[in-house]
Amino acid sequence: MGDRVDRPVRRALRRDPYQLVRLGAWSAAETAPALVAGLAVARAVDDGFAAGRPVTGFAWLAVLGGTWLLAAAGARQVVMAVAAIVEPFREDLLARVVDGALRGSAASGRGAGPAAVARSNLQVELARDALASVITVVRSFAFTVVSVALGLVALVPEVLALVLPPFAAGLGLFLLSLRALARRQRDFILADERTAEELTGMAGGLRDIAACRAEERVAAGVGLRVAEQARAARSLARVTALRTLSLAVGGRLPVLLVLIGTPWLIGRGAGPGVILGALVYVTQSLAPALDDLVEGLGINGVRLKVALDRLLRDDGPLPAARRRVPALDGGAELRGVTFAYGPHAEPVIDRLDLSVPEGDHIAVVGPSGIGKSTLAALLSGVLRPDSGLVLVGGVPADRLDPADRVLIPQEAYVFRGTLLANLTYLARAPREAVDEAVAAVGLSDLVERLGGYDAEIGSGLLSPAERQLVALARAYLAPARLVILDEATCHLDPAAEARAERAFAERGGTLLVVAHRLTSALRARRVLVMDGTSVRLGTHEEMLTASPLYADLAGHWNPSSTQELVP
Known part of the structure; x- marks a missing residue:
């Protein structure tokens, strides 16, 4: 994002440091299962069921169940903390839009019109929802990665050599493709909106179109918008292939390496429970976290940028090219x-x-x-x-x-x-x-x-x-x-x-x-x-x-x- 778009986001995050601390604390509670899951499964298998001590095995599973109860309480508080950050962001953005619409109205001598109302009711809400999604996804990803790393160290440190390199490679590949992905996703969103606007205008003016015998002309205009959206969709699909590759490398390859490296891990003293626990960490926590990050930043991050760019670009007087010009007379x-x-x-x-x-x-x-x-x-x-x-x-x-x-x-x-x-x-x-x-x-x-x-x-x-x-x-x-x-x-x-x-x-x-x-x-x-x-x-x-x-x-x-x- 450009500095102009980043500025309101940074302001929202820095407004109340207490909310960030609160968000971090409850995020740790919400991601507690990511820290405990693999370790609890490993101990339940190796020290409990495989050793003939089912009570011990069930006790470790009960510990894991307790972390899920803690996570449920944490998830509720996380939602409230995120809301405490994004609602003031929404109010600030709405104030900027209204102020810009009023200044534009004063400059042009005309009312703010439906465009300003649409920005107030649609784009602001879109920006707020997108920011909430981005904060939620990035926060969850960071805490999950740290929790999984700590859990793997407690389980068997050697497994980090099999998990972290491909995970880092997949994450890096996604981050490198993010700029192109954001650009293509933005083009697709805008093309989709233009097509919807064209179709809405056509549907609302069918009688005028028929009265003016403009059917072919309007159809050609709608066809151009549809073709434009199709081109944007194909371009996005090509870049999305890189996203799929990053998920395969970062989330699926570690599973394969852990399975291939099982003899080596057993030689280092790992039992069946440890191998199963490591797979639990990768498949149930690490890979989903990467999936959510890629999806969240690739879609909602782009939506946030598009909405902010449009709002902040349009909050001043209307450009001359868009202004309607009064006639000198009726000739x-x-x-x-x-x-x-x-x-x-x-x-x-x-x-x-x-x-x-x-x-x-x-x-x-x-x-x-x-x-x-x-x-x-x-x-x-x-x-x-x-x-x-x-x-x-x-x-x-x-x-x-x-x-x-x-x-x-x-x-x-x-x-x-x-x-x-x-x-x-x-x-x-x-x-x-x-x-x-x-x-x-x-x-x-x-x-x-x-x-x-x-x-x-x-x-x-x-x-x-x-x-x-x-x-x-x-x-x-x-x-x-x-x-x-x-x-x-x-x-x-x-x-x-x-x-x-x-x-x-x-x-x-x-x-x-x-x-x-x-x-x-x-x-x-x-x-x-x-x-x-x-x-x-x-x-x-x-x-x-x-x-x-x-x-x-x-x-x-x-x-x-x-x-x-x-x-």
């Missing part, structure tokens, strides 16, 4: 934008240049699947262009402050909660502003039917048209200067649709409507016609002359009908 511009759903797919948007000045009202018209929703997704920053530049208020759309634009897809969302919470989700609006928005988009009847703003609602409690009205009122209240309605009124009747679109046109700012009916184009200031071979922009009268597709749509339109723009 939008596309410069040579090309976008395709996949590397081998035909472009849906091909070298498109488009300028939408502040305050403009544009209706986007074209057949289904021609790219209207893709254009909306590009302008809102949901999708990034393969080439070219998408600007909103002079800012790249994918870096735009979410407060400066709002996109409503076909399938509007409401969450379980009060109607007021749903309406004010994007803005802190006073009651007067809420009343104005409700009246403007035609939501008043629904509010009355539900019994007021405090009524509990949910997706299954409202019809698709009612959900769209709630989403429209929510967008009306938002401070966004750019509003994009991607067939967001498709479930409304023509009169309700007209009322909602007029409300947004009078609200101010820039309005882009992916038209569901031709009437939307008639209400707009300009019409953008997408026909698959070209993109034309102009007034309704200009498009009647310039676009055969639009002229055909208008020629078949009956003002009294509800004809949809899906030729």
Whole structure:
């Protein structure tokens, strides 16, 4: 670990020396069986059962049983001592995270947001649990090794020559591979988290993805994350082979050497009980201790480093590259934008240049699947262009402050909660502003039917048209200067649709409507016609002359009908 990561760990260990002394004392009690086990077995066999004195044999086994009772009491106290060390560590870390989030919020002028909450509730807990595991494993390993060494000396000192060299070699091999193992384990953990984040985002936005026709694009992004995790897993598996080798050398080879060296040990006066006791020390204490150390440091040690590195790296103001940038106005511009759903797919948007000045009202018209929703997704920053530049208020759309634009897809969302919470989700609006928005988009009847703003609602409690009205009122209240309605009124009747679109046109700012009916184009200031071979922009009268597709749509339109723009 780097010094920055080591520092909070050292501080936690040095905070209260009494807790370290307490931990050491109870650790000695917990590892008492490691000191006594081989010796008790040897004496029970050689001095008891093999010598025809079963009482002596059982007495030695009773001594061993007593050490296990002592170990049980010690284990409970060890847990409490470790908790006394890691809980203050957790509080310090949490204080740093909260302080860093507040400083970052002050520097950026925005709230700390869910990222800071996630760090507080997930990464801090992960760091605490990992530190507790590392302390427990390292402490147990150290006391067990010392106990086994003392027990072997008391049993037959010559056996140390068969046990300690391979054990030291295995431990050394693990320590030498630890840096590479930690790096690969860290890469795998991060890749796993990125994959989980990508999948969670995908699952939570399935309707948006479908509305924007971004299935192939999203699938490609998820596939990249999965492939990245697979590469990290293969790399980790290769390094893990060294860990397996270290366990074989340090924990299994001593057993083989003791068995091979049995004639030599017997020549030195060792009896069958001594040989059995030495094997007990190696198989029941030494090898498991090495296994636990390798597992604990190789996984929880790395998790501790990753968590601390992330927390301490992020506890200051957000880096500029991650900061969202406010728009200068609600205008939008596309410069040579090309976008395709996949590397081998035909472009849906091909070298498109488009300028939408502040305050403009544009209706986007074209057949289904021609790219209207893709254009909306590009302008809102949901999708990034393969080439070219998408600007909103002079800012790249994918870096735009979410407060400066709002996109409503076909399938509007409401969450379980009060109607007021749903309406004010994007803005802190006073009651007067809420009343104005409700009246403007035609939501008043629904509010009355539900019994007021405090009524509990949910997706299954409202019809698709009612959900769209709630989403429209929510967008009306938002401070966004750019509003994009991607067939967001498709479930409304023509009169309700007209009322909602007029409300947004009078609200101010820039309005882009992916038209569901031709009437939307008639209400707009300009019409953008997408026909698959070209993109034309102009007034309704200009498009009647310039676009055969639009002229055909208008020629078949009956003002009294509800004809949809899906030729």
